[in-house]
Amino acid sequence: MPATIRQCAILAGGLGTRLGDLTATTPKPLLPCGDRPFLAWLMREFQRFGVEEFVLLTGHLSDAVEQAVEALARSLPRPARITLSVEPVRAGTGGAVFHARDRLDERFLLCNGDSLFDGNLSRLLAAAAATPALGWMMLRRVPDASRYGVVTLEGNRITAFQERPAPGAAGLINAGVYLLDRTVLDRLAPVCSLERDLLPRLAAEGALRGVQADGYFRDIGIPEDLARARSELPAVLRRRALFLDRDGVINVDHGYVGSRDRFEFLPGALEAIRAATEAGWHVFVVTNQSGVARGLYTEAAVQVLLAWVADEARAIGGTLDDVRYCPYHTDAALPEYRRESDWRKPGPGMLLDLIRAWEVDPLRSAMIGDQPTDLQAAAAAGVPGHLFGGGNLLDFVRPILAR
Ligand SMILES: [Mg+2]
Known part of the structure; x- marks a missing residue:
């Protein structure tokens, strides 16, 4: 259920x-x-x-x-x-x-x-x-x-x-x-x-x-x-917000993950989301999804997968408050997705849109990503960034939430 x-x-x-x-x-x-x-x-x-x-x-x-x-x-x-x-x-x-x-x-x-x-x-x-x-x-x-x-x-x-x-x-x-x-x-x-x-x-x-x-x-x-x-x-x-990259932070980066059968949660990922919810923070996912531009899966598939991740989080007592994904890429196979976009990290567009919609104070928030581009996007949005090098996400998030 x-x-x-x-x-x-x-x-x-x-x-x-x-x-x-x-x-x-x-x-x-x-x-x-x-x-x-x-x-x-x-x-x-x-x-x-x-x-x-x-x-x-x-x-x-x-x-x-x-x-x-x-x-x-x-x-x-x-x-x-x-x-x-x-x-x-x-x-x-x-x-x-x-x-x-x-x-x-x-x-x-x-x-x-x-x-x-x-x-x-x-x-x-x-x-x-x-x-x-x-x-x-x-x-x-x-x-x-x-x-x-x-x-x-x-x-x-x-x-x-x-x-x-x-x-x-x-x-x-x-x-x-x-x-x-x-x-x-x-x-x-x-x-x-x-x-x-x-x-x-x-x-x-x-x-x-x-x-x-x-x-x-x-x-x-x-x-x-x-x-x-x-x-x-x-x-x-007006809450603090934890911005999470998806691949390499919440799930194993198998490359262009577009379906549940290839989605493998990383250790402590759902528990980290729950800890942030319990601490009164928003939890947002901001994820580049050029797999859409490349024709590997559809935007609908991205949405279904993220909705399922949110439900998994709620099933253990946390929540994903909102998500943003960027389907565009300059080398897109599909012409409708072939463009530059400031939503694509290292651009800050996805974070800025969430900050506007949820009235978040960026300085009191945090972004966790596994790539330098995640931290560049965070910096451009005024959000302190944290590079996640693997291990248990809950252990990584706890001191950030305690700040
Ligand atoms: Mg990543």
């Missing part, structure tokens, strides 16, 4: 009453946070883990969300399909999912549109790929859980939801991010609550599992927390 989940539904129909006038005409997820709506930050995070389609579950002020869709899509670093599912009545969080049932995939992610958890989502993807269950949810450990309900975890099975514990008691709480199998839709009513109805029922059935993660969390339900999100979020989510 692939670890990557392509679809994410986002609960965006709340009234936002605790925010008073702020949400009189603007739905809570669209409140500005830095230079864009809060929702744009949230969607951008999910794109890092392979989400390509968002279903916005709306109700209250749905028209405002619809009007924002184009700008949201433009603000994202990767292409996305964004659609709306409008609840016909005040349906509650479970009802909102019920009314979107015809749009939802076999397995889909679901999250609150008014909170953001910077925990490694691939922990959830990896666990769910290894152990299928009707429901998986992200859990956040907090030192004082007295403001929240807590869960009881046995292994990774959630056996109960409990009321608020006494002040000062640590606990595991719902982080508002779920991975659901669409058969759970049979358990939903047109008006119901995810938290009060569906999750406790799944737990009672033994069908709900949880994954713990740490990380920044912010809910924008009250003005004080919205103000904190506005000041903190842009800095928290």
Whole structure:
């Protein structure tokens, strides 16, 4: 079963009453946070883990969300399909999912549109790929859980939801991010609550599992927390980036590798990607693929192979946030690929495009390659370069991440 989940539904129909006038005409997820709506930050995070389609579950002020869709899509670093599912009545969080049932995939992610958890989502993807269950949810450990309900975890099975514990008691709480199998839709009513109805029922059935993660969390339900999100979020989510060459760094350079049967991971490669994801870095692949220009394989084959590498990374708890490849070469056999390109390393084009799309600070990032041309590309993009001479990539990456 692939670890990557392509679809994410986002609960965006709340009234936002605790925010008073702020949400009189603007739905809570669209409140500005830095230079864009809060929702744009949230969607951008999910794109890092392979989400390509968002279903916005709306109700209250749905028209405002619809009007924002184009700008949201433009603000994202990767292409996305964004659609709306409008609840016909005040349906509650479970009802909102019920009314979107015809749009939802076999397995889909679901999250609150008014909170953001910077925990490694691939922990959830990896666990769910290894152990299928009707429901998986992200859990956040907090030192004082007295403001929240807590869960009881046995292994990774959630056996109960409990009321608020006494002040000062640590606990595991719902982080508002779920991975659901669409058969759970049979358990939903047109008006119901995810938290009060569906999750406790799944737990009672033994069908709900949880994954713990740490990380920044912010809910924008009250003005004080919205103000904190506005000041903190842009800095928290402007991450450092690990740029990786492909052949000779992630996989053995057998020469013009265009298919999975010739793709051999180098030792520690997937583990290095996971370590970078865990450390909160973006992980990008930047790879010259003149095999396309030479007619040895197609661009589609390059994309399929890189998507598979990304899924392998997610299956062990890391992610490839994005990739760039250069299919061009001046000696191309195929005329449509015969050209000079500043995307071809030692040109910096691929790195510069990722830096722009993901708003990365190059100086705080790192590029790892096995050729001098990789380091020339990095230098031209303002990214510190590191020449990998073989061995275990995780061992090589660890000190770089610790810097
Ligand atoms: Mg190489």
